[in-house]
Amino acid sequence: MISGILVTLGALAAVPADSPKVELDVPSEVTAGTPVPMTLRVTNTSDRPLELHLRGRPIAFDLVVRQSDGSVVWRRLAGAMIAMVLQLRTLSPGETLELTDAWPQQRTDGSPAAPGDYTVTGSLLTDSQASLDSPPVPFRVLATRGR
Amino acid sequence: MSLLPPVARACLVGGVLLAAAGCSDTSGPVGPAQPPDNAALGPATAQQPADDPVGLVRGVRGFGGFFLDQEGRPTVYLTDPAEADAAANALAPFFAARGIDRSRLQVRRADFDYARLEGWFDVVSPEALALPGAVFADLDEASNRIRVGLARGAGPAELHRALAALHVPAEAVVVQETAPIRQLATLQERVRPVQGGLMIDFILGLCSLGFNALRSNQLSFITASHCTWAQGGVEGTIWYQHTWLDFSGSDNTIGSEVDDPVYFAGRKGRRGSGNGCPANRVCRRSDSSRGAYSIAAGDVGLGKVARTSGENNGLTDIVGSFQITAEHPSESFAIGSTVHKVGMTTGWTSAAVTATCVNVNIDGTSITQLCQTLAGLEGAGHPVIVGPGDSGSPIFIKTGDNTVTLAGILWGGTPEGGLLAFSPLKNVQQELGDLVVVAP
Numbered sequence A: 001m002i003s004g005i006l007v008t009l010g011a012l013a014a015v016p017a018d019s020p021k022v023e024l025d026v027p028s029e030v031t032a033g034t035p036v037p038m039t040l041r042v043t044n045t046s047d048r049p050l051e052l053h054l055r056g057r058p059i060a061f062d063l064v065v066r067q068s069d070g071s072v073v074w075r076r077l078a079g080a081m082i083a084m085v086l087q088l089r090t091l092s093p094g095e096t097l098e099l100t101d102a103w104p105q106q107r108t109d110g111s112p113a114a115p116g117d118y119t120v121t122g123s124l125l126t127d128s129q130a131s132l133d134s135p136p137v138p139f140r141v142l143a144t145r146g147r
Numbered sequence B: 001m002s003l004l005p006p007v008a009r010a011c012l013v014g015g016v017l018l019a020a021a022g023c024s025d026t027s028g029p030v031g032p033a034q035p036p037d038n039a040a041l042g043p044a045t046a047q048q049p050a051d052d053p054v055g056l057v058r059g060v061r062g063f064g065g066f067f068l069d070q071e072g073r074p075t076v077y078l079t080d081p082a083e084a085d086a087a088a089n090a091l092a093p094f095f096a097a098r099g100i101d102r103s104r105l106q107v108r109r110a111d112f113d114y115a116r117l118e119g120w121f122d123v124v125s126p127e128a129l130a131l132p133g134a135v136f137a138d139l140d141e142a143s144n145r146i147r148v149g150l151a152r153g154a155g156p157a158e159l160h161r162a163l164a165a166l167h168v169p170a171e172a173v174v175v176q177e178t179a180p181i182r183q184l185a186t187l188q189e190r191v192r193p194v195q196g197g198l199m200i201d202f203i204l205g206l207c208s209l210g211f212n213a214l215r216s217n218q219l220s221f222i223t224a225s226h227c228t229w230a231q232g233g234v235e236g237t238i239w240y241q242h243t244w245l246d247f248s249g250s251d252n253t254i255g256s257e258v259d260d261p262v263y264f265a266g267r268k269g270r271r272g273s274g275n276g277c278p279a280n281r282v283c284r285r286s287d288s289s290r291g292a293y294s295i296a297a298g299d300v301g302l303g304k305v306a307r308t309s310g311e312n313n314g315l316t317d318i319v320g321s322f323q324i325t326a327e328h329p330s331e332s333f334a335i336g337s338t339v340h341k342v343g344m345t346t347g348w349t350s351a352a353v354t355a356t357c358v359n360v361n362i363d364g365t366s367i368t369q370l371c372q373t374l375a376g377l378e379g380a381g382h383p384v385i386v387g388p389g390d391s392g393s394p395i396f397i398k399t400g401d402n403t404v405t406l407a408g409i410l411w412g413g414t415p416e417g418g419l420l421a422f423s424p425l426k427n428v429q430q431e432l433g434d435l436v437v438v439a440p
Helices: B053-057 B081-090 B092-098 B114-129 B157-165 B425-432
Strands: A005-007 A020-025 A029-031 A036-044 A050-055 A061-067 A072-075 A086-091 A096-103 A116-124 A137-142 B010-012 B063-068 B074-078 B106-109 B134-140 B145-151 B173-178 B194-196 B199-201 B205-208 B211-215 B218-223 B238-240 B253-259 B282-284 B289-293 B300-308 B318-327 B338-343 B347-361 B367-376 B394-398 B403-413 B419-424
Touching: A020 A116, A036 A061, A036 A086, A036 A116, A061 A096, A086 A096, A096 A116, B053 B063, B053 B081, B053 B092, B063 B114, B074 B081, B081 B092, B081 B106, B114 B134, B114 B145, B114 B157, B134 B173, B157 B173, B194 B211, B194 B318, B211 B300, B218 B253, B218 B300, B300 B338, B300 B347, B318 B394, B338 B403, B338 B419, B347 B419, B367 B403, B403 B425, B419 B425
Parallel strands: A029 A137, B074 B106, B145 B173, B194 B300, B282 B367, B318 B403
Antiparallel strands: A005 A050, A020 A036, A036 A096, A050 A086, A061 A072, A061 A116, A086 B205, A116 A137, B010 B134, B063 B074, B134 B145, B199 B205, B199 B238, B211 B218, B218 B289, B238 B253, B253 B289, B300 B318, B338 B347, B338 B394, B347 B367, B367 B419, B394 B403, B403 B419
């Protein structure tokens, strides 16, 4: 009876699962040592309300930072414990759900990450195994001047 | 039923169908019912689809049924075996579509032709299914008979009397003793009596009902605090089982929130944290809340937890109930001991306790849950024992086939679902007060 995305009652036509637009907003360049702000935006681009079936309370979302060779440097939800409620959230046409966090420029083990090129992907966790994922976004951590 | 469901023709009592289209013939466009004594039905038409073998072959003189036997061999009943070639010719499209060599067709001598059985079935089925203990009626292509299922203990005498009155020979009907067929409800449907493990709706989301309890003689249920309109504090959350909106017109309201202690802030004592709660965080020893049942809830099963068809099988179909017979007396659990849960999303699952009385920060909040228990394994690749919607599930220890000791309330887990977190019952009672959870 449950799926990741459902049209709310009253709108009978099924909305394709890829209907919401998922974007991740990250600065293209940041200086070493400063937290990197990241904003995940999920927008209902259809002309009908969308009911999202989401995990957690607050809504659980993941951010995965990879270095240029594809290996994972940091994952927001690594080792995290989330509430196991199934949260129902309706997005009106054009409405955007916005979730923010910052990468502390650390690896998952807490050690500092080196300057260089990275990519990050944002994911909104739904009730199905498939999450709503943003495309990978590249960004660069610049070495601090004088070092 | 024959071994070939598409050609089956059957009716069941209680609205449960073995074949589609209710009690109508599902063998395809066979036209109006033939008179019972019609022995020659004319050739099959070209419109018969290849996947409708009965439709293809029913025009053969003396046809009495078609099925695939247990080895998958096509088998036809004929009152006159000399019609075997005609039957094979008629079935050619079916054989071609399935890649079956027509030489595999085996013939059994029929006592009754199909049209005669159809005529009898049409009159026997409604009479038989009206009898006490009737379970199903079937024109059984695999036995060239009408088959009537009767529940154990339901004697066939009344059926035989009905057959005689209908002038249907008793030898054309097989009586089979069978178990009653019941539609299985799932944890995600409306179920009464209301019991632990069922889906509950609080408008903002879906959770699982933990367990029923008496608190100062008030009939209540326990679920997670975050399954209320605000975690911590009483806002009068209304709960529904299974969902607030039900097109059947049922009132699914089961009750409203009456107890949900506020989270307390960290306070430093002389030697560090005075109340066990870290600075800049808020804490409780359980993620639990209590709802008082309303009249609309109807039947409530004190001491009952819904039981699904199997442990760790991912199914949510309810086959019975666990009975709570005791309470786990401690806030701690032996590492390695097995705990179970029943929840609306992942059903009945179990795992070994991996940590006990641990303090846990909740992702994205300032909440720390004190002295909680973890079971299962973290990371990808482990069995999924918890999923979204399982919050509030009862945690228990099995003590017998159907008896359990209540141990706590599930509230969280890892995103991959391999590790769950629960509040021990001892902590729940510390915060919500003494609860009677065992039925008298």
